[in-house]
Amino acid sequence: xxxxxxxxxxxxxxxxxxxxxxxxxxxxxxxxxxxxxxxxxxxxxxxxxxxxxxxxxxxxxxxxxxxxxxxxxxxxxxxxxxxxxxxxxxxxxxxxxxxxxxxxxxxxxxxxxxxxxxxxxxxxxxxxxxxxxxxxxxxxxxxxxxxx
Amino acid sequence: xxxxxxxxxxxxxxxxxxxxxxxxxxxxxxxxxxxxxxxxxxxxxxxxxxxxxxxxxxxxxxxxxxxxxxxxxxxxxxxxxxxxxxxxxxxxxxxxxxxxxxxxxxxxxxxxxxxxxxxxxxxxxxxxxxxxxxxxxxxxxxxxxxxx
Amino acid sequence: xxxxxxxxxxxxxxxxxxxxxxxxxxxxxxxxxxxxxxxxxxxxxxxxxxxxxxxxxxxxxxxxxxxxxxxxxxxxxxxxxxxxxxxxxxxxxxxxxxxxxxxxxxxxxxxxxxxxxxxxxxxxxxxxxxxxxxxxxxxxxxxxxxxx
Amino acid sequence: xxxxxxxxxxxxxxxxxxxxxxxxxxxxxxxxxxxxxxxxxxxxxxxxxxxxxxxxxxxxxxxxxxxxxxxxxxxxxxxxxxxxxxxxxxxxxxxxxxxxxxxxxxxxxxxxxxxxxxxxxxxxxxxxxxxxxxxxxxxxxxxxxxxx
Numbered sequence: 001x002x003x004x005x006x007x008x009x010x011x012x013x014x015x016x017x018x019x020x021x022x023x024x025x026x027x028x029x030x031x032x033x034x035x036x037x038x039x040x041x042x043x044x045x046x047x048x049x050x051x052x053x054x055x056x057x058x059x060x061x062x063x064x065x066x067x068x069x070x071x072x073x074x075x076x077x078x079x080x081x082x083x084x085x086x087x088x089x090x091x092x093x094x095x096x097x098x099x100x101x102x103x104x105x106x107x108x109x110x111x112x113x114x115x116x117x118x119x120x121x122x123x124x125x126x127x128x129x130x131x132x133x134x135x136x137x138x139x140x141x142x143x144x145x146x147x148x
Numbered sequence: 149x150x151x152x153x154x155x156x157x158x159x160x161x162x163x164x165x166x167x168x169x170x171x172x173x174x175x176x177x178x179x180x181x182x183x184x185x186x187x188x189x190x191x192x193x194x195x196x197x198x199x200x201x202x203x204x205x206x207x208x209x210x211x212x213x214x215x216x217x218x219x220x221x222x223x224x225x226x227x228x229x230x231x232x233x234x235x236x237x238x239x240x241x242x243x244x245x246x247x248x249x250x251x252x253x254x255x256x257x258x259x260x261x262x263x264x265x266x267x268x269x270x271x272x273x274x275x276x277x278x279x280x281x282x283x284x285x286x287x288x289x290x291x292x293x294x295x296x
Numbered sequence: 297x298x299x300x301x302x303x304x305x306x307x308x309x310x311x312x313x314x315x316x317x318x319x320x321x322x323x324x325x326x327x328x329x330x331x332x333x334x335x336x337x338x339x340x341x342x343x344x345x346x347x348x349x350x351x352x353x354x355x356x357x358x359x360x361x362x363x364x365x366x367x368x369x370x371x372x373x374x375x376x377x378x379x380x381x382x383x384x385x386x387x388x389x390x391x392x393x394x395x396x397x398x399x400x401x402x403x404x405x406x407x408x409x410x411x412x413x414x415x416x417x418x419x420x421x422x423x424x425x426x427x428x429x430x431x432x433x434x435x436x437x438x439x440x441x442x443x444x
Numbered sequence: 445x446x447x448x449x450x451x452x453x454x455x456x457x458x459x460x461x462x463x464x465x466x467x468x469x470x471x472x473x474x475x476x477x478x479x480x481x482x483x484x485x486x487x488x489x490x491x492x493x494x495x496x497x498x499x500x501x502x503x504x505x506x507x508x509x510x511x512x513x514x515x516x517x518x519x520x521x522x523x524x525x526x527x528x529x530x531x532x533x534x535x536x537x538x539x540x541x542x543x544x545x546x547x548x549x550x551x552x553x554x555x556x557x558x559x560x561x562x563x564x565x566x567x568x569x570x571x572x573x574x575x576x577x578x579x580x581x582x583x584x585x586x587x588x589x590x591x592x
Binding site: 015022024048049056060106 | 359
């Protein structure tokens, strides 16, 4: 099973059109990424602030299939993938009940913070990528079997 | 026991000083308020968007005792109090472990949305106020007993 | 010349990595869109809240070329394009001085709010699209001439 | 005249109740503070991120007098005051046209960042406090004269 993160839509996430403000959906995906890292044993505080290595997002995209409302119970599933020795990508799927309401991608590169030069992914991220990929593949296999 | 809401500090909550951006602490308190309402059976989506009655905040204040960092496990306790037939106040206390890191207050008035004129608190809010007050008082009594 | 929007990076836009939080860049692009609409004579308050017609974003993407810091003077240029009778797209380019620091796209569909069914773009949006397209084409032509 | 900051209400500032989300008003006040510092010649990027001295907010409060809507043209006036050798306070007044719509206060202490211990206000902040206080007093005097 891919890693999933549960998140209720807060009032602050919404805008005057009565639904979640579009850019906030990417913020919610990032929360799922943080929780997934933490679940795999990574110290979030160090990872995101005091480290010599960082993983800035170089690309993000999001497709909105249905509006999300205050109080909606979102389930965000997360599937990361290694793209090279110094980069990875995460695919997110956001559902409410049986409905997929949005899909997103974030692409990250690994840099050495002071010089901002690219650098190989460290072991803890390699492990996180492998654990979550394997899990996601397991889910894919299970899904194909159910279809057959 | 007063109602409590658990909330991990997200990366998005922080600013370039490395700690939670001050105004975001009030947003986190509002999340606790939303969860408390939902726990008492109130439909959040209707409550915050499609209703003829609303409870806008007319005053808010917050004291910051210690900085909050990405990944910190916040526990927000919430103690609402009726202030009159058309208003109530909520006191929040935010802790990390044994430490109180912030305290806040929001004051709400009940209005009829289209005219924005004041209006008596509806039954579901009266019930929510009573339940949470009683609980909070229970906690106070228990605390005094422990001290004696 | 394409429409441009000037925006200083606020402290609140940043995160604990010391740079603008990725999803906030899309929010800044949306500000440019709002200002462009207003400049063309559209009433923003009505457009975004009290209308029977809305233009929700169905897709957004953003590429980050360089980090943005608190106090940076961003210039966002905006180039909208009609994609069909009921949709349009906006391309944004964000610069600091001579450097392009990010590029983004938002894609919008026109809907009738109560039914959420697709609907033809209204005249005021058609006019906005034509004005800004013409301006952008003028800029393109001027640019080619300068190159030749 | 006190320092003033002009700010249009963005769509992102609003919530599903159709007005500015309460905590965002404090964020808008902080923008006024940043612009005021910059106007007095302080480098904002250094001030808010790379410095050994910081000015965290220890208290904030806000009163909401009228709702603010998307597209509203806010004028935020800012009146700082020294409270001691290591602290100051800023009073904000937010208006739309002739109407005051909100009032807020932020209280700041000066700390040495690595130890987080209190420290005397540096010269550039003393100068900023004096300039803005004098200006505000000028405005007060002019106001009294007009009344008489």
